[in-house]
Amino acid sequence: DAGITQSPRHKVTETGTPVTLRCHQTENHRYMYWYRQDPGHGLRLIHYSYGVKDTDKGEVSDGYSVSRSKTEDFLLTLESATSSQTSVYFCAISGGTGELFFGEGSRLTVL
């Protein structure tokens, strides 16, 4: 298994509270990604990073921010969580060959 750890794996929070999800990799890969998975939508890209402090928006970036201060860590922040952000969030990494390696997901419920 690729060395990807997501935390927390499960979280329940209330509308309006801030939430941070963490992705940690031990592969020293350049690219890191955050996707959300919802029934009927597959996986949709939120943000991605192509290096330390280098990030860009994906398809569904509204309401999310990211930071990458170290190669191994990529943080996803929901500044003020809403019920529409209830989802399973997946972090992925890539060395640039095209293959993405996914973590096991973080299930977020916003009440």
Next chain:
Amino acid sequence: QQQVKQSPQSLIVQKGGISIINCAYENTAFDYFPWYQQFPGKGPALLIAIRPDVSEKKEGRFTISFNKSAKQFSLHIMDSQPGDSATYFCAASKGSARQLTFGSGTQLTVLP
């Protein structure tokens, strides 16, 4: 705006049968077309991938067929097994960052 359309949404196949999942894309700049397999509670994992310079790629029981002019590609699973029961996603990407655009997924059930 769904750039990769996948069908069917669900598929039930008898053991030993052939499973076929289809995808169509819109962006002609896409140059990498992978299929991912996902088991419940797990992240997706790469199954097989193809680039547009070939029309077919086979790895064991799994084959990708690619039709560049029609902007379509499909996954064929030969001799389907109960252990193949999972959700399958097609995807496409372009550029050096390789951010993938996924289809909506197909839940495959192989009956014993």
